[in-house]
Amino acid sequence: MISIIDYDAGNTFNVIKAFKYLGIEVQLTDNPEEILKSSGLILPGVGAFGPAKRSLEKKGLINVIKNAVLDKQIPILGICLGMQMLFEKSNEYGSHEGLELIPGEIIVIPEKHGLKVPQMGWNENQLKKNETDFAFIANEYTYFVHSYYAICDQQYLISTVDYGVEIPAMVQNKNVFGAQFHPEKSGDVGLNILKTFSEKVVK
Numbered sequence: 001m002i003s004i005i006d007y008d009a010g011n012t013f014n015v016i017k018a019f020k021y022l023g024i025e026v027q028l029t030d031n032p033e034e035i036l037k038s039s040g041l042i043l044p045g046v047g048a049f050g051p052a053k054r055s056l057e058k059k060g061l062i063n064v065i066k067n068a069v070l071d072k073q074i075p076i077l078g079i080c081l082g083m084q085m086l087f088e089k090s091n092e093y094g095s096h097e098g099l100e101l102i103p104g105e106i107i108v109i110p111e112k113h114g115l116k117v118p119q120m121g122w123n124e125n126q127l128k129k130n131e132t133d134f135a136f137i138a139n140e141y142t143y144f145v146h147s148y149y150a151i152c153d154q155q156y157l158i159s160t161v162d163y164g165v166e167i168p169a170m171v172q173n174k175n176v177f178g179a180q181f182h183p184e185k186s187g188d189v190g191l192n193i194l195k196t197f198s199e200k201v202v203k
Contacts, residue, residue, distance in 0.1 A: 001025055001026065001027055001038060001039060002019070002024065002025070002026045002027075002038060002039060002040040002041070002042060002198060002201065002202065003026070003027050003028075003029050003034055003035050003038040003040075003041055003042070004016060004026055004027065004028045004029070004041075004042040004044065005029070005030065005035065005041060005042065005043050005044075005061065005065070006028045006029055006030040007030060007052070007055045007056050007059055007061060008055050009044075009045055009046060009047050009051065009052035009055050009081065010043070010044030010045050010046060010079075010081075010082065011044050011045075011046045011079075011080070011182070011184070012028055012044055014182075014184045014185065015042060015044050015079065015184045016028060017184070018183065018184040018190070018191060018194055019194060019198075021191065022191060022194060022195050022198070024194070024195070024198050024202075026042070030059050030061065032060070032061070032064045035061070035064050035065070035068055036064065036067065036068050036072060036074075038068070038074055039074070039201045039202050040074060040075045040076070040077070040197065040198065040200070040201030040202070041065070041068060041069070041074055041075070041076040041077070042076070042077050042078075042079065042082075043065070043076060043077070043078040043079065043082035043083075043085065043086070044078075044079045044080070044081075044082045045078070045079060045080050045081025045082035045083070045084070045085060046080060046081060047081060048081075048092055048093060049081065049084060049085065049090040049092040049093075049096050049098075049106065049148070050090075050092065050093055050094060050096050052081055052085060053085065053096050053097070053098070056085075062099070065099060066099065066100075066101070069101055069175065069176060070101075073175055074175070074201075075175040075176075075177065075197070075200060075201045076101070076175070076176055076177065077177045077178065077179065077194075077197050078176075078177070078178040078179070079178075079179050079182060079183065079184075080145070080146060080179070080180060080181070080182055081146075082178070083150070083171065083178030083179055083180050084098070084106045084146075084148060084150060084178075084180075085098050085099055086098065086099050086101045086102045086171075086173075086176055086178050087099075087100075087101075087102050087103075087104045087105055087106055087150055087152065088100045088102075088103060088104060088105055089105045089106070090105065090106035090107075090148065091105070091106065091107055091108070092106060092108070092147075092148050101173065101176045102150075102152060102156055102171060102173040102176055102178065103152060103153065103156070103173070104150050104151055104152030104153070104156070105150070105151050105152075106148045106149065106150055106151075107148060107149065107151055108147060108148050109146075109147055109148065109149055109163060109164070109165065109167070110164060110165060111164075112164045113164045115163055115164045117147050118145060118146055118147040119144045119145070119146055119147075119163045119167070120144065120145050121143065121144065122141040122142065122143055122144075123141060123142065123144055123161040123162070123163060123169075123181075124139060124140070124141050124161060124162075125137045125138065125139065125140050125141070125142060125159040125160070125161055125169050125170070126138070126139070126159060126160050126161065126162070127139075127158070127159050128154065128157040128158060128159055128160055129157060129158050129159075129172070132158050132172070133196050133200060134158050134159070134170060134193060134196060136189070136192060136196075137158070137159050137169075137170060137189060137193070138159070140189040141186075141189075142161075142169065142179075142181035142182075142183070142186040142189060142190060143181055143182050143185040143186045143190070144161070144163075144169075144180065144181045144182070145182065146180060149163075149165070149167045149168065149180065150167075150168045150171065150178075150180070152168060152171065156168075156171045156172060156173050157170075157171060158170035158171060158172055158177075167180065168180060169181055170193075177197060179193060
């Protein structure tokens with residue numbers, strides 16, 4: 001079963017609703033045993049990096065997630081802030097260590113070209129990796145709400161969007177996936193992302 005990690009920092013209601021719409025069984029849990037026997041993991045996230053990281057620490061889930069992903073090779077999909085937490089560090093209101101599952105760091109979106117920060121709304125994905133199960137995201141619009149973005153090597157990019165700078169929209173490092181946008185708010189293409197991830201992990 002796919003487990004949505006419950007750490008009081010995620011848009012869990014809409015994520016669960018999206019999976020239910022797809023007919024895919026998921027559970028919301030902060031139980032280490034349940035997480036470690038999952039077929040796949042979802043790390044949602046809304047809010048700021050620091051408090052979210054502290055919430056994971058308070059629940060004792062940092063090493064649990066790393067064990068699940070690195071040792072047990074359980075696939076994980078991070079959503080919005082959840083994606084950012086997959087990286088090594090963030091400078092959002094201070095310096096914070098991430099889960100270190102994807103090399104790179106999180107920095108603030110620069111205000112330029114008349115674009116407002118945060119980025120709020122729909123933006124068009126440009127495919128950066130042809131060999132991916134998510135190639136259908138090419139030229140599709142997905143829904144973003146964020147002020148910070150990831151800086152990482154091109155090898156980890158599935159898609160990007162242009163918002164004054166090139167912003168990673170979907171990323172992958174082996175069994176670690178991330179979506180900076182909200183799939184659960186991105187219409188049919190977002191639902192297809194959740195469906196495709198589920199098909200990869202549920203045998």
